[in-house]
Amino acid sequence: MRAFLDQSALVGLNPAMAELPEIIILADQMTDRLSGRELTSFRLGMDKPLNRPPADYDLLLGRPLDRVRPLGKWLVVDFSGPGPNLLVHPGMGMDLVESSVPLDKETQFEFHFSGRTGFKIRYWWFGYLRLAEPGRSRAEAGDIGPVPFTGECSRDYLVELARTKPRTGLKAFLTNQKNLAGIGNYYIHDICHCLKAHPLTKMGSLSPDQLDRLHGAVETTLSQAVERGINSYEFDFFGRTGQWSSEEFQVGYRAGQPCPVCGTEIIKIKAANAASYICPVCQPEPN
Amino acid sequence: MRAFLDQSALVGLNPAMAELPEIIILADQMTDRLSGRELTSFRLGMDKPLNRPPADYDLLLGRPLDRVRPLGKWLVVDFSGPGPNLLVHPGMGMDLVESSVPLDKETQFEFHFSGRTGFKIRYWWFGYLRLAEPGRSRAEAGDIGPVPFTGECSRDYLVELARTKPRTGLKAFLTNQKNLAGIGNYYIHDICHCLKAHPLTKMGSLSPDQLDRLHGAVETTLSQAVERGINSYEFDFFGRTGQWSSEEFQVGYRAGQPCPVCGTEIIKIKAANAASYICPVCQPEPN
DNA sequence: CGTCCTAACAGCGA
DNA sequence: CTCGCTGTTAGGAC
Numbered sequence: 001m002r003a004f005l006d007q008s009a010l011v012g013l014n015p016a017m018a019e020l021p022e023i024i025i026l027a028d029q030m031t032d033r034l035s036g037r038e039l040t041s042f043r044l045g046m047d048k049p050l051n052r053p054p055a056d057y058d059l060l061l062g063r064p065l066d067r068v069r070p071l072g073k074w075l076v077v078d079f080s081g082p083g084p085n086l087l088v089h090p091g092m093g094m095d096l097v098e099s100s101v102p103l104d105k106e107t108q109f110e111f112h113f114s115g116r117t118g119f120k121i122r123y124w125w126f127g128y129l130r131l132a133e134p135g136r137s138r139a140e141a142g143d144i145g146p147v148p149f150t151g152e153c154s155r156d157y158l159v160e161l162a163r164t165k166p167r168t169g170l171k172a173f174l175t176n177q178k179n180l181a182g183i184g185n186y187y188i189h190d191i192c193h194c195l196k197a198h199p200l201t202k203m204g205s206l207s208p209d210q211l212d213r214l215h216g217a218v219e220t221t222l223s224q225a226v227e228r229g230i231n232s233y234e235f236d237f238f239g240r241t242g243q244w245s246s247e248e249f250q251v252g253y254r255a256g257q258p259c260p261v262c263g264t265e266i267i268k269i270k271a272a273n274a275a276s277y278i279c280p281v282c283q284p285e286p287n
Numbered sequence: 288m289r290a291f292l293d294q295s296a297l298v299g300l301n302p303a304m305a306e307l308p309e310i311i312i313l314a315d316q317m318t319d320r321l322s323g324r325e326l327t328s329f330r331l332g333m334d335k336p337l338n339r340p341p342a343d344y345d346l347l348l349g350r351p352l353d354r355v356r357p358l359g360k361w362l363v364v365d366f367s368g369p370g371p372n373l374l375v376h377p378g379m380g381m382d383l384v385e386s387s388v389p390l391d392k393e394t395q396f397e398f399h400f401s402g403r404t405g406f407k408i409r410y411w412w413f414g415y416l417r418l419a420e421p422g423r424s425r426a427e428a429g430d431i432g433p434v435p436f437t438g439e440c441s442r443d444y445l446v447e448l449a450r451t452k453p454r455t456g457l458k459a460f461l462t463n464q465k466n467l468a469g470i471g472n473y474y475i476h477d478i479c480h481c482l483k484a485h486p487l488t489k490m491g492s493l494s495p496d497q498l499d500r501l502h503g504a505v506e507t508t509l510s511q512a513v514e515r516g517i518n519s520y521e522f523d524f525f526g527r528t529g530q531w532s533s534e535e536f537q538v539g540y541r542a543g544q545p546c547p548v549c550g551t552e553i554i555k556i557k558a559a560n561a562a563s564y565i566c567p568v569c570q571p572e573p574n
Numbered sequence: 575c576g577t578c579c580t581a582a583c584a585g586c587g588a
Numbered sequence: 589c590t591c592g593c594t595g596t597t598a599g600g601a602c
Contacts, residue, residue, distance in 0.1 A: 017589065048588070073590080091588090092590055126588055128591085142591070167582070167599080177591085185589060273584065274589060304576065335602070360576080378602095379576055413602055415577085429577070454585080454595065464577085472575060560598065561575060 018090035020148060020182030021225035022234060023070040026096060029237035030068035030075070030119065033098060037113035038064045039079070045108040049091075049123065051130040051140065059083040059131070065113065072181025074141045076132075084131040087140055091127030096120070097239045119237070144181035148218050153180050155215035162211055166204025170195070171272045173203050174218070183218070189252035189277045191221045193259075198283045199271040205286055251277045305377035307435060307469030308512035309521060310357040313383060316524035317355035317362070317406065320385060324400035325351050326366070332395040336378075336410065338417040338427065346370040346418070352400065359468025361428045363419075371418040374427055378414030383407070384526045406524070431468035435505050440467050442502035449498055453491025457484050458559045461505070470505070476539035476564045478508045480546075485570045486558040492573055538564045 018026075039061055044054050063079040070076075075096075077086035088096065099120040103110055109129060112118040121129070132140035146152035161179060168176075170192060174183050183191070192199050194217040195210050206214070230242040246253035250260055255268040259279035269276050305313075326348055331341050350366040357363075362383075364373040375383065386407040390397055396416060399405040408416070419427035433439030448466060455463075457479060461470050470478070479486050481504040482497050493501070517529040533540035537547055542555040546566035556563050 089590080126590085165581090169582085172582080376576080413576085452595085456596085459596075559596095 017093050017184060017186065018234070019073055019184045019186050019222075020070060021187070021222050022230065023073060023075055023090075023182070024226050025230060026237055027068040027070045027075055030077070033117060033237065034065045034113055034119075035067055036064055037115045037117065038062055040112050040114055042111040043102075043107075043109065044129075045105070049109075049127055049129040051128070056084075056131060057086075060086060070147065070182075071137055071141055072144050072147050072177055073184065074137075074144075074181075076137050084133050085137065087128070087130040087132050087137060088121065089128035089130075089141070091123055091125065093124030094127050095122045095124075095235050096237065097235050098237050141181075142177060144177045145179050147181050148183075148222055153215075153218075155212070158215050158218075159211050162203040162206065162214065166202060168203050169200045169272060170197050170203060170206070171199035171276060175272065180218070182222070185274045185276075186252070187221055187225060190250045191217050192276070193251045193261075193279060193283060194221060196282050198278060198286050199269075199276045201286045249277075251279055253277060304380050304471060304473065305521070306360055306471045306473050306509075307357060308474070308509050309517065310360060310362055310377075310469070311436075311513050312517060313524055314355040314357045314362055317364070320404060320524065321352045321400055321406075322354055323351055324402050324404065325349055327399050327401055329398040330389075330394075330396065331416075332392070336396075336414055336416040338415070343371075343418060344373075347373060357434065357469075358424055358428055359431050359434050359464055360471065361424075361431075361468075363424050371420050372424065374415070374417040374419050374424060375408065376415035376417075376428070378410055378412065380411030381414050382409045382411075382522050383524065384522050385524050428468075429464060431464045432466045434468050435470075435509055440502075440505075442499070445502050445505075446498050449490040449493065449501065453489060455490050456487045456559060457482070457490060457493070458486035458563060460490050462559065467505070469509070472561045472563075473539070474508055474512060477537045478504050479563070480538045480548075480566060480570060481508060483569050485565060485573050486556075486563045488573045536564075538566055540564060 042057065042060070044050065044057060047054060050057075060079060060083065063081045063083060066078040066080045068075055068077050073089060075088040077088065079085055096119055099110060099118055100116050102112070103120060107120050108123060109121040110118065111120075121127075130140050138144055146157060158180070162173065165173060171188055173179055174191060175185065175188055188199070195213060197206060197210055228242070228244055228248055230236040230240070232241050232243060232245045235241060251266045254266045255277060257266055258264065259266055259282055262279065262281050264279050264281040266277055266279055269278060329344065329347070331337065331344060334341060337344070347366060347370065350368045350370060353365040353367045355362055355364050358374075360376060362375040364375065366372055375381075383406055386397060386405055387403050389399070390407055394407050395410060396408040397405065398407075408414075417427050425431055433444060445467070449460065452460060458475055460466055461478060462472065462475055475486070482500060484493060484497055515529065515531055515535060517523040517527070519528050519530060519532045522528060538553045541553045542564060544553055545551065546553055546569055549566065549568050551566050551568040553564055553566055556565060
């Protein structure tokens with residue numbers, strides 16, 4: 001618990017706020033550990049993240065956890081039996097780790113399950129903890145689009161969607177959760193670099209080849225992150241940090257270092273209202 | 288008629304598309320000449336400018352013209368008796384001049400009145416010719432705001448409205464017809480210069496003194512234009528052009544010439560999606 | 575270079 | 589450095 005709180009010093013420094021790869025890892029670990037166990041008690045330390053009155057969350061009590069599944073940047077905690085399920089969004093940073101005992105009142109959220117296990121959540125700044133009736137997860141998550149690695153987010157889907165939005169910039173297109181769900185400002189840098197496209201390139205200006213490789217660039221970048229596991233700034237469900245940070249990226253967070261493709265110095269720019277890291281040669285400015 | 292058509296060579300060159308001063312002049316002349324006379328016949332040469340089927344315009348026939356009044360950039364032709372009135376908007380340029388005889392079929396619109404008079408309209412590119420039921424003129428004109436020189440467009444009104452839109456740029460604020468009606472991209476230059484404010488200054492960044500002088504800057508600039516009469520590029524109701532052009536402006540259309548206040552060279556910039564002429568010293572860039 | 579519609583974009587607060 | 593809201597800006601059509 002002390003080590004846990006000490007990490008709060010990282011607020012504002014850690015650029016990873018949990019995107020689809022981290023959500024996939026966490027969902028798998030939670031499912032492994034909690035599947036079949038009943039929710040016995042919980043404590044909601046704040047109202048702000050909730051979409052319904054705190055008392056409504058009693059509808060989760062006594063129900064066995066079916067599984068935890070990734071839905072873009074959201075974790076969907078599915079319970080058996082009638083009633084709503086639980087949606088968790090990391091917002092601007094979250095620790096979600098296993099815990100087995102009632103905790104002190106500074107702990108923001110805790111959920112206890114049968115078998116002496118459970119989990120606790122701490123939001124670094126803010127996040128979301130919502131109830132969603134079965135079949136309403138997507139709607140409660142903000143009408144988000146298809147998730148990479150599912151059939152819905154196919155190559156054809158992306159190409160067709162891109163055709164309908166020729167004036168949208170590439171980065172804005174890929175980080176808009178209504179287009180496809182799970183990419184934020186952490187993995188976007190390498191996806192754009194993989195495509196050899198500047199983040200502000202209009203979708204209508206992508207070459208046929210780039211349009212064709214869009215789907216692959218997304219899935220390659222995200223699946224490599226899943227394989228690497230949790231990074232050194234974040235915790236997995238068991239409170240363990242990983243071994244890697246930005247050195248695993250092609251260009252992300254590597255300003256001043258050489259582009260792995262052409263050796264040019266990577267630069268940091270502002271694009272779509274947030275930082276972007278690009279190789280100015282591989283990804284020349286549009287227009 | 289030949290001289291009239293020859294002026295069509297000016298399409299695209301003339302920056303004045305009739306704003307409140309020209310509308311005021313035209314409305315007065317039309318009222319003087321046509322008041323009390325009945326509409327005996329008309330011809331609508333195009334459907335595009337109309338807001339109702341051409342046959343509906345028969346509702347104007349036989350009714351005496353009461354008066355023509357300015358409503359921002361619109362001319363409102365009020366008729367006596369029940370039925371709609373006629374609204375005329377110069378759009379991207381219009382000649383509206385007196386005519387007394389039926390004209391050739393190239394004439395876009397003509398309206399004949401008792402007493403061997405009437406008027407014809409030619410739109411340089413496009414414009415609007417609408418019917419409005421009594422009391423619905425403002426609505427048909429696009430829910431426009433109060434008109435300068437009327438009590439509604441008072442100093443207090445402008446100051447209060449400005450407070451509600453702190454993030455709007457000065458030029459966008461003054462040329463938005465829903466805020467106040469009658470200013471376009473012709474007179475806006477001198478109004479901003481009179482205020483000593485850059486066109487992109489946010490309303491919330493205007494000094495108390497500038498806010499206080501806003502109303503005066505608008506009315507001074509527009510009333511001087513009314514006093515000068517029609518300019519050398521346009522026609523009054525009697526087909527006469529005026530004697531003045533841009534040399535009467537402080538900064539408008541005077542790029543390269545000295546600012547009358549400080550002598551600095553006036554420059555042309557792009558602001559709020561159209562050209563603006565400013566003195567870079569009297570009107571420094573905001574932020 | 576006017577008006578209207580729509581989409582993209584930026585700023586703010588939580 | 590996320591989401592959602594709101595208001596401004598930019599582009600195309602007429």
